[in-house]
Amino acid sequence: MADRYLSFTGTxxxxxxxRRLGLPRPTALKRFSPERPVLDGxxxxxxxxxxxxxxxxxxxRAGLGEDTTGRPAAVVLDAxxxxxxxxxxxxxxxxxxxxxxxxxxxxxxxxxAPPDAADHHQAAAxxxxxxxxxxxxxxxxxxxxxxxxxxxxxxxxESTLRxxxxxRSAYVSGQVIEVGDHETAAPGDWNRPLAGRTALVxxxxxxIGEAVAETLARDGATVxxxxxxxxxxxxxxxxxxxxxxxLPLDITSAGAGARxxxxxxxGLDVLVHNAxxxxxxxxxxxxxxxxxxxxxxxxxxVLRTTDALLAAGALKRGGRIVATASIAGIAGNAxxxxxxxxxxxxxxxxxxxxxxxxxxxxVTVNAVAPGFIETRMTAAVPLLIREAGRRMNxxxxxxxxxxxxxxxxxxxxxxxxxxxxxxxxxxxxxxxxA
Numbered sequence: 424m425a426d427r428y429l430s431f432t433g434t435x436x437x438x439x440x441x442r443r444l445g446l447p448r449p450t451a452l453k454r455f456s457p458e459r460p461v462l463d464g465x466x467x468x469x470x471x472x473x474x475x476x477x478x479x480x481x482x483x484r485a486g487l488g489e490d491t492t493g494r495p496a497a498v499v500l501d502a503x504x505x506x507x508x509x510x511x512x513x514x515x516x517x518x519x520x521x522x523x524x525x526x527x528x529x530x531x532x533x534x535x536a537p538p539d540a541a542d543h544h545q546a547a548a549x550x551x552x553x554x555x556x557x558x559x560x561x562x563x564x565x566x567x568x569x570x571x572x573x574x575x576x577x578x579x580x581e582s583t584l585r586x587x588x589x590x591r592s593a594y595v596s597g598q599v600i601e602v603g604d605h606e607t608a609a610p611g612d613w614n615r616p617l618a619g620r621t622a623l624v625x626x627x628x629x630x631i632g633e634a635v636a637e638t639l640a641r642d643g644a645t646v647x648x649x650x651x652x653x654x655x656x657x658x659x660x661x662x663x664x665x666x667x668x669x670l671p672l673d674i675t676s677a678g679a680g681a682r683x684x685x686x687x688x689x690g691l692d693v694l695v696h697n698a699x700x701x702x703x704x705x706x707x708x709x710x711x712x713x714x715x716x717x718x719x720x721x722x723x724x725v726l727r728t729t730d731a732l733l734a735a736g737a738l739k740r741g742g743r744i745v746a747t748a749s750i751a752g753i754a755g756n757a758x759x760x761x762x763x764x765x766x767x768x769x770x771x772x773x774x775x776x777x778x779x780x781x782x783x784x785x786v787t788v789n790a791v792a793p794g795f796i797e798t799r800m801t802a803a804v805p806l807l808i809r810e811a812g813r814r815m816n817x818x819x820x821x822x823x824x825x826x827x828x829x830x831x832x833x834x835x836x837x838x839x840x841x842x843x844x845x846x847x848x849x850x851x852x853x854x855x856x857a
Contacts, residue, residue, distance in 0.1 A: 680731020794850025
């Protein structure tokens with residue numbers, strides 16, 4: 424369903440009324456397209472204090488030239504060398520004069536260091552950057568985003584910096600992303616990084632799953648479109664359009680993992696757990712037959728299938744597992760105790776499995792946590808609740824399925840091997856749970 428309020432605020436009467444009444448004034452976001460693959464404008468690279476990162480070579484490859492206009496499309500502030508409270512003054516000194524000049528739908532990315540457990544002054548200063556990032560994201564406005572990347576090696580963060588400094592990350596803001604020092608290799612072609620790889624997306628016959636399948640196929644992957652047998656017609660339609668294959672399968676069946684491994688004898692590079700259902704009702708009115716299916720589809724099937732595919736060696740080394748959580752699993756949601764429990768469980772799965780899967784199988788495990796995304800399901804939500812969902816984030820609008828898909832594509836990227844155990848919210852920096 425079209426966001427008529429967003430369209431209205433882009434008109435002269437809309438701008439006048441929202442300004443006079445103090446209403447949210449969302450800016451139409453600039454998203455990725457083949458015709459517009461990079462942000463319009465240059466990059467301003469700043470430093471607060473000393474740094475051993477030397478991110479300049481990586482930033483130079485991000486597609487943005489040096490800003491010469493005084494209105495940068497992106498600002499990167501290297502604050503990784505800050506080790507005490509006094510050093511935080513450098514963050515203010517660097518960004519205070521320029522933050523107003525960042526272009527609409529622009530990017531501010533802070534580079535920080537992991538907090539040092541052996542140095543509580545450094546840990547305090549680096550943790551302070553998180554509060555700074557989330558607060559600036561809530562006040563910067565005009566479709567601009569602010570994110571923090573904690574890293575020790577700029578080269579290992581190249582895919583992450585390319586993502587955050589591009590239109591692909593339009594609905595990702597207020598996030599703290601930790602990038603380890605795991606060795607990564609650049610793809611042969613950054614425009615088709617998944618060429619020669621096989622990706623399976625569950626619940627891919629429609630909605631967000633279909634968008635994920637489309638995006639992975641665009642990036643070169645051969646996509647397996649998995650959905651329940653009842654959706655076989657739609658699954659085959661999507662698969663044929665993308666040059667992939669359809670796999671009609673009930674993901675909750677006991678042998679689902681074995682069926683997937685059998686269907687992919689050459690192995691799997693990317694596994695996206697997207698299938699999910701809701702059965703909303705307040706707990707006092709929720710019978711067991713509304714509780715159990717949600718936990719089974721959204722969580723138990725993810726655990727069973729992942730375990731089976733890892734045990735069978737179906738996921739190749741260098742593989743990627745990306746699961747779909749939700750901001751409901753972070754902040755909770757009235758009438759969704761079952762759904763929120765299942766999505767919080769996904770977060771627990773990621774945090775526990777990620778280090779072991781990487782060490783034992785060479786596979787990363789991450790999750791996305793969408794907020795209010797414009798789908799057929801949210802279009803059916805009552806008007807006032809739908810409008811609240813759209814406006815209660817720093818960008819004052821709902822996201823699109825493509826926003827979730829682009830984030831999953833970044834996590835699935837062959838150069839994202841140092842991104843592991845992360846839960847990245849795709850919610851426009853929702854004002855809940857942040």
